[in-house]
Amino acid sequence: MEYIVGIDLGTTNSLVAYMQGDVPVVIPGVDGSNLVPSIVALDPLPQGTDQAGGAARPTVTVGNSARRALIASPERAIYSVKRLMGRGIEDIGEELKFFPFRIAPDVQPGEVLRITLGEMNFTPSEISAYVLRQLKRNAERFLGMPVKKAVITVPAYFNDAQRQATRDAGRMAGLEVLRLVNEPTAAALAYGLDRATDGSEPTRTVAVYDLGGGTFDISILKLNDGIFEVVATNGDTHLGGDDIDNLLLLVALDEIRTEHGVDLRQQPDAIQALRKSVIEAKIALSSDAVARLDIELPGGQRYQREIPREVYEQLIAPVLERTAGPCRQALADAGLTPEQIDEVVLVGGSTRIPAVRRLVDEMFHLSMRGRKPHTELNPDEVVAMGAAVQASILAGTSSATDQLLLLDVTPLSLGIEALGGVVARVLQRNSTIPASATEHFTTGVDGQTNVAIHVLQGERELAKDCRSLARFDLKGIPPMSAGMPRIEVKFLIDANGILQVSAREQRSGTEAQIEVKPTYGLTDEQVEAMILDSFDNAESDxxxxxxxxxxxxxxxxxxxxxxxxxxxxxxxxxxxxxxxxxxxxxxxxxxxxxxxxxxxxxxxxxxxxxxxxxxxxxxxxxxxxxxxxxxxxxxxxxxxxxxxxxxxxxxxxxxxxxxxxxxxxxxxxxxx
Amino acid sequence: MNHCTSCQKALEGSWLVCTGCGAVQRNAAIDYFQALGQERRFGVNAATLEREFHRLSRRLHPDRFARASAEEQQNSLAATALLNDAWRTLRDPVTRLEYLLKLEGYAVGEEHAGKGKSAERQPPSDLLEEVFELNMQLEELRMSQKMGEAADEAVVKDLAATGVRFESMLQAVDDALAAEGAKWDTGAAEARTGAATQMIQLLDRRRYLRNLVRDVRETLGAAA
Known part of the structure; x- marks a missing residue:
């Protein structure tokens, strides 16, 4: 018997779960906690370590025990790295304003990011791999056997590069990633499983509203006889509880500066300490009418502040309002009115905020129809549980899941750059995956043997406004007169939402040799070199x-x-x-x-x-x-x-x- | 007639999987109607189509082949992608019609009207005047939005009314398409050619109207 685990690799917290018989169960860590904070801290290097010569991996601390390093040695610790997954230096300006990410100074646009921790640099995938390795160890410890295969969840609105970076992280952690599953869909699986025993039901339409630490997703699904068919999805991969924390933090920093004349902005440890306090206040405000900040400042002054819930809600309203647009768009794409949504599922820690619940209630006309959203399952754990259900579907060994099938969609349209920098769509968003599209290309010059194709993901009209996925160079086209070659390029989005491209020249009948040049992401060789510890992969002992x-x-x-x-x-x-x-x-x-x-x-x-x-x-x-x-x-x-x-x-x-x-x-x- | 690549039995229903030996077929030449086990015609039963899509998904989806050989996984991936492409295309009457016509060798859309100067941008001649007026209203509303002014209520009302009129025209086109589609399904060769010509023109008109309706909705949405 071999276990396939389900992993929720979250912005703030990560979890691992497995199917215990017919029930998904979250696996606790050494400290007994189900949540492993997605915090990684680089341990102090042993004295006299030769940086250049040392092939050994540095040691890191992950999770709760890394939390203290955020304050004690903030330059050696990192959190919310999910925000950097699959992104380039040119599109993280906003993040750098609010997050203490230290990007290696020599990173060029178009390259995979490298983040400085202490005296070393890491790619976002490597940092995530440390978190995954911790989860893998927790599972092995709990199950008493090696764990090598996993289903990992990603935000539904993650693009190709972000998905690839997540899959790479799995490989670096010594995991074979059998499937990337979208988080809201996983949550639906976790809920749907509970209710499959109710007997046969007519088709239900369900909306999953998933507001986590750093990402927001909305997915609309049709549930019919064990088939979970996503009809539309939308979201924002940089919107979540983090943004609320940052907002509160900025207000506090500002008030401390104007009222007490103390500028903490250049003190990373003080900022992290203050951040801890505002997060506690945020959590308190989900149940209390007022929260208090009481912080001793340098020089013995105290920053004391009462935050009534009304003030807090006014403050965060603009952040929450950003979830409304994607909800409306998803409804429009699904061709549904709010009344046609039978049920709403709330996922992600941020859905504990009463103002979020009100927004969802109004968006889907719930209380006016006498309905309530689903909150029965722990919003922090439901995604990992759903991942375990998907793992069980793939394993094909449980009767509880053998009638279940998830049909997901691609969240973003796929296009190619055409003349004048406009985007020609080849696949529309919300297409059920796997999905494919075929396009034909030719040459513009006599004897031309190369054609470059620029593949993009996004909804905008111009290539420069879309996400550049990759430039593909079709090489080795047999020399012919201009316009003669007929090059058939096939785009295939697999069940993970990751793009594969193949091409052949039809006139001469030869399979064109294609060099795939990724604009972002790591090559196989690079991933191979970043695998955390080979001994983790060893079968032996x-x-x-x-x-x-x-x-x-x-x-x-x-x-x-x-x-x-x-x-x-x-x-x-x-x-x-x-x-x-x-x-x-x-x-x-x-x-x-x-x-x-x-x-x-x-x-x-x-x-x-x-x-x-x-x-x-x-x-x-x-x-x-x-x-x-x-x-x-x-x-x-x-x-x-x-x-x-x-x-x-x-x-x-x-x-x-x-x-x-x-x-x-x-x-x-x-x-x- | 097509035969299973594995057991040579004649394929029944969907050509993507053999009812005899259960082998997933690897054949890129299978068209969307064959993939979903449907006759090549315009009229399909939506409920039957969906049921067949779900049945085949259960059978073909990569989730069912997670423990299979690499080759079987590739076959599953290719077959499921084809199934999903077929489902996406055939479930919608308009894309189904366009696909049917292309399959029958007709040039549709851009191939018909020419790239860039397609019918999407040239108003049908009987609508020239009305389209001109609509564009004026759209322009006016967009200008006031750009300047950050409150929209003139009368303009919004007029535009909404025009929008409704164009939506009903769109509906009329869809009805006409369905009628021609039925002629295609039941008619002899000659009647089919006539229906095809009609449908190609109707599709051009439809694309134009659809874009207009979308513009109106977007502009009104921004004004709301």
Whole structure:
């Protein structure tokens, strides 16, 4: 038995799920959490590492444990990288205004982006691959066997380049990507599965409104006897909760500057700390009438701000309104009125916002028809669950899914650049995929042996306004008089929504040799070179690998715990809590080097649980420290250098730090 | 008559898959009617067509071949793409008609009227005056939109009324097309030629009207 997992590679959070019998189940990580934050932090390189000579991969931290690095060492951490997938330097200007992406200085227009983390550069696909690898490991840990195949979800409105970049990321993580599934369609699968047992129903028309961390999709489907047929889709691949966070952040930064004369804009750690606070306020405002920001600023002033929900809703209204256009367009493309939509499904964490629910209600005339949108399934998890359902369909091994079939569409029209820079459409958007189209070309000059074709994706009339997919050079055309060759070019969009092009010259009957020159994206060789670790792909000895990984996990958490007493947050724990941590630590140390996989894992999990409150306190400390304009490290240094001048957060801070650090240090030496 | 590439049995219904041995056929020469197992005619039963599309999708879709050999996967991909192309083309009466005429060797649309100077841009002679007036109204409304002024209500009302009139003309064309299509389906060779000529002209008129109606809707939509 081999598992195919379903993965939701999200802007903010990522998840992995599988079919447990007939039910999709989300797989938790080491920390027990179903959500793996899509945050990647580059660990400090070992001292004296030779950059040029080192073939080994750098080590990275992914998920919750990388979150702290966002504040402690923001130049080594990255989030929301999905926004950069499949994009070029020339089309990310807007993103750079709001996201702390550090693009390598030598990236040229038309090239795949490279992002600087610490002393290294990574493509967006590589960063995503680290997240995928973490999910793969979580699944292997949970299932107790290698996981090599996956279904990965992408926003329905992702274009060809964005899809290719996602598939590349899967390969780099050591996964065979059996299918890319559109997120809203996956959500529909997750819901539809629940209701297939209701008996035979007439055709239902369902709209899936998916507002996630960084992308928005609307898909309209017809459900008929197990067939999920998408009739129209639309969206915006750069619209989501991120935009709301950024809006709140900008307001706060602005107010702090004008009211307190403190400019935090050039302090990445302070910005990240503030960002954490506004996200908490945003979440609170989904249930409370008012949220409070209370932040200590450099110089001891406090930025205190009440945000009533009405003010918040006015502020974010323009962001939410951007979802309305795609909804109307999708309805128009489907030839449907709002009344003809039987059901609406809400997907994505941002659909928890009451104002979003009101917008959806008005858009689809729900409450006026006495209807409610579907929110039964967790909006953060439903996409991953649907991916697991699709994985089960592909595996063909579950009776629960063998009658299900997803018929999806291509979200964007495909065209070729014609004379004068206008776009000649070859395939309309919302065509069911796989789909194909054939076009004929000829030469303009006697003896011409090459023809260049520029393929575009988008709805605009002019090539310059559409997304350039690729330039294809048809080479090796037999020399003939101008206009004589008849070159048949076939465009095929596969079930993943990815374009394939083939061509032949019909006059001479020879298959023209085509060189495919991607405008964006990586070549196969480049992807091959970026595969994260070859040992992940090795068939041999899964058990041994599991053991090695479990020991590494144990080592990572132990080293963090051993450093814990150096952190100010340690002092905020009770004696009992500290005793509990030490007990859990000793237990892990005792089994760490054994071959008892389960023992090591259980002890690791226990220690993780025991230190959870400490981790939270540490995060808070990092935030307040960053807001005071210092990193933790610098703060600790000052603390040690001139203790007399420091206002410690706790009256006994100084003395206890030294004492505990000494104890911990002593124990560490003993063990080694 | 066509035969299965695998077991040589005569293919029944859709030519994309053999009812005998179940082999997916790899044959790029299969036309859209053959793909969906339909007679080559204008009139089709929409419900039957959809049922057949769903049945064949279940049979051919790449999802059903995720564990098959690379060759079988390629066949599935090609056959499903052809099936979907056929479904997209035949489900809509107008694209179905255009496809039917092309298949029968008639030049339709751009091939008929010539690239660039197609009927899309030349108003049918009986509509010259009305189109002129419509374009004036459109222009006026667009100008006021461009200047950021509130649209003149009278102009909006006039344009909406004209839009409705042109939409009914479009409907009339569709009705005429259906009538000619029925003649094609039932007629002898001579009647078919006459119907084809009629339909080609009606299609030109339809394209022109459709573009006008779209312009009106877009302009009114922006004014709303």
């Amino acid at each position: 899964f058990a041994e690998r599991q053991l090695i990984e479990a020991r590494l996990e144990a080592e990572t958490i132990l080293s963090a715990v051993n450093k814990a007493p150096e952190n100010g947050a340690w002092l905020l724990l009770s004696d009992a809590e500290r005793a509990e941590i030490f007990a859990a630590r000793d237990q892990l140390v005792a089994v760490q080097s054994s071959s008892d996989l389960k023992g090591i894992r259980d002890a690791t999990t226990a220690l993780d649980q025991a230190t959870r409150r400490f981790a939270e306190l540490m995060m808070d400390q990092a935030v307040s420290s960053a807001m005071r304009g210092k990193t933790m490290q610098a703060a600790d240094q000052t603390l040690n250098e001139n203790s007399a001048e420091i206002h410690a957060p706790h009256p006994f801070a100084h003395a206890e730090i030294d004492e505990d650090a000494a104890i911990a240090g002593g124990e560490m030496r003993k063990r080694q």
